[in-house]
Amino acid sequence: MKTKMLKLNYKKIIILLTFCLVFGAKNFIFAEEKNLILGGQKGWPEFSVSDSITFGKGRFGYKSVQLATNARKKTDNTDLLLDFEKASVKDSTQKYYTEKNDLLVIFNNSVMGHGCGLSRGRGNGIKLKGAPGTIFGTEGNTGSFAIEFWLKPSIAENGEIIFSWNSSRTINSYVMYQMILATFVDSHVEWDFKNIFDGYTDNKGEVVLKSYSTIVPDKWAHHVLMYNEETGLLEYKIDGHTEDLKYLTSSGHERGTIYQPVLGLPDSITICQSYTGSIDDFRILRYLAGDVASSKTESIQSLSGEKYDTYNVTGGRFETKPVMTVPGAVLRKIDVISSVPPQTDIRYYIRTGDNFFDWTDSYPEWKSVKPGEPIEQMSGKFFQIAADLFPDGDGRNTPSISEIKLTYFEPPLPLAPARVTAKAGDGYVDLFWEYSLDDTAAGYLVYYGTRSGEYIGTECIEGVSPVRAGNVNSIRLNGLKNGAIYYFTIATYSKLDSKIIGRFSDEVYARPGKAR
Incomplete structure (x- = not known):
């Protein structure tokens, strides 16, 4: 009896592991690899911090980041x-x-x-x-x-x-x-x-x-x-x-x-x-x-004495402004094109998060990363990159960075719902749609507003735009003004992360009013 139960448990475990591997592999397969390049042909963005840093001529004629002379x-x-x-x-x-x-x-x-x-x-x-x-x-x-x-x-x-x-x-x-x-x-x-x-x-x-x-x-x-x-x-x-x-x-x-x-x-x-x-x-x-x-x-x-061309021996630092990707983006590695003369050094740091408005100098924590090596457990909608540059001991030579390439994966965006319709009533609008065909869909967000393409409505009793409808295929929005025209669109959010939101559905409109 015990032997049969053990066999059954083993089978359940194998089935469960197989499901997890297939589901994880499926989502990994559909995740899209992206590259974000700073410097190089595209040039460098404006830095949020630039201490003892300037620009020079780097590899392949690119503009490089290097230490500024004193x-x-x-x-x-x-x-x-x-x-x-x-x-x-x-x-x-x-x-x-x-x-x-x-x-x-x-x-x-x-x-x-x-x-x-x-x-x-x-x-x-x-x-x-x-x-x-x-x-x-x-x-x-x-x-x-x-x-x-x-x-x-x-x-x-x-x-x-x-x-x-x-x-x-x-x-x-x-x-x-x-x-x-x-x-x-x-x-x-x-x-x-x-x-x-x-x-x-x-x-x-x-x-x-x-x-x-x-x-x-x-x-x-x-x-x-x-x-x-x-x-x-x-x-x-x-x-x-x-x-x-x-x-x-x-x-x-x-x-x-x-x-x-x-x-x-x-x-x-x-x-x-x-x-x-x-x-x-x-x-x-x-x-x-x-x-x-x-x-x-x-x-x-x-x-x-000799001419003055030395660099600050304490080095310099730059920090980019937070770069927006998509919610749930996973950073995998960075690659750099740089010049590091003997005794000089460059150290790189990354931090990620979903909302950079509450970031401080120390939060989220900066994590040290090495070019070309895998990066673990770093994901978020925003990435921020920093680097410390150090001259040689005599302050005569500076390292330089011509390009930084970030490789990351974007999670698959859930498909939008289809066949959205709107029906107006007295101070309300009923919305109907077909469920998304995407098996990663967890629910739906309803966006509304009084101008086409601008979904910034606030008067709905159910809440400001977007209204979280949940995993349903219809909703009534109350508290709307009779005679005013409203525009609506619906997006799907993912069961992988509710912050992963798909593209908008086709826009529909309706004008609430009393029945004639």
């Missing part, structure tokens, strides 16, 4: 800083105010940070007036100073002006013209100082520094002009290499009386006047006697 930050020595990180061009130190500006800010083409300035060769660049206490807003000895910027000229044409300041100084009732000017001359940069260095009389008080290197159009280069009041050295560097220098001393060398820069009446400075090309992180640094380098200061000697 934009300049103001320190105690910063006299002026134009970082071009916002749409409006302003001095970040708020020590200089803008009198006139013809520069534009463009993003994702910068060399430092997110944005850079663009001068189109028309207008007067940007004109700035310094407040008292700034180098060009104060009469007298400047002390040690540096003028630093990144430049990418389009043509480097003769006469284009990068920087200019004009004023005058009175000595013993004699008015002496003063000028500081940086221009392009024969594909080189030339700095011209007239009557700036007190006591210097050679060449009628004029000092000229000229770049040894030829300026290459459409290429970023780092420029810095420095004066050291302790040695009298005026030096010009491009990309960390000395282009020209001069000791402003009585001997013309390191020893002798030092000729200090003394400015006359305060006047405005102009940057990128009649210049065509891009400029980034323009700043002026001032070092008064007794300055001590600290975490908030930067020594003038540090500017004489």
Whole structure:
């Protein structure tokens, strides 16, 4: 007897397992594989979070996501800083105010940070007036100073002006013209100082520094002009290499009386006047006697080092906006096209859910995923992708992502019901339909509204649109206005997940009213 019962139980178990496998296989077979591509030929969507991230040129010529280089930050020595990180061009130190500006800010083409300035060769660049206490807003000895910027000229044409300041100084009732000017001359940069260095009389008080290197159009280069009041050295560097220098001393060398820069009446400075090309992180640094380098200061000697092209060693992060698929979509894997130089790294994260409006920074939880490896137990109507990018230990190289492809499965959508009819009555409409032929159908949603294709009705006693009718093939909607026309459509929801809703049926309409 026990043996017969065991055999019967085994048969039941086998039948049950067979049913589950067939039913599961059937639904898996009809589930549709989908691909969602970010980047690549389609380009990247707008990010909800973008920290130290910019765009560059990636694999196959695609736009890639990569780390942004470090934009300049103001320190105690910063006299002026134009970082071009916002749409409006302003001095970040708020020590200089803008009198006139013809520069534009463009993003994702910068060399430092997110944005850079663009001068189109028309207008007067940007004109700035310094407040008292700034180098060009104060009469007298400047002390040690540096003028630093990144430049990418389009043509480097003769006469284009990068920087200019004009004023005058009175000595013993004699008015002496003063000028500081940086221009392009024969594909080189030339700095011209007239009557700036007190006591210097050679060449009628004029000092000229000229770049040894030829300026290459459409290429970023780092420029810095420095004066050291302790040695009298005026030096010009491009990309960390000395282009020209001069000791402003009585001997013309390191020893002798030092000729200090003394400015006359305060006047405005102009940057990128009649210049065509891009400029980034323009700043002026001032070092008064007794300055001590600290975490908030930067020594003038540090500017004489190599060019600044490092990335933030803590890395950067981006998060996409939630991407909508369908309810019940199951994420299977991600594949990426990327470049990961030695010591750099990229880490990917995914989170999913059915309603992103209640999401926070930490909910739903981000789950770490690896490209090409299977992803388990991640489903929902919305997907969100994030990535952390890390440079190498020296902050010299950045990884980049050209494309992210998500592979997921959409559950089968249940078929809509057929032959929907509507019959109007006094303040109500009766709806009838045939059951869906889909065996995954669990019930029906009734959508209604007063405009064709817009089912946003609210007055029905049974509820706002859509009304959940359940697994029936008719319903009466009460509380409708007599004389008004209403439009109806019906959709099936799935027994796999009630949030999986099929396509709409054919639309029908009816106008409630009292019987005549």
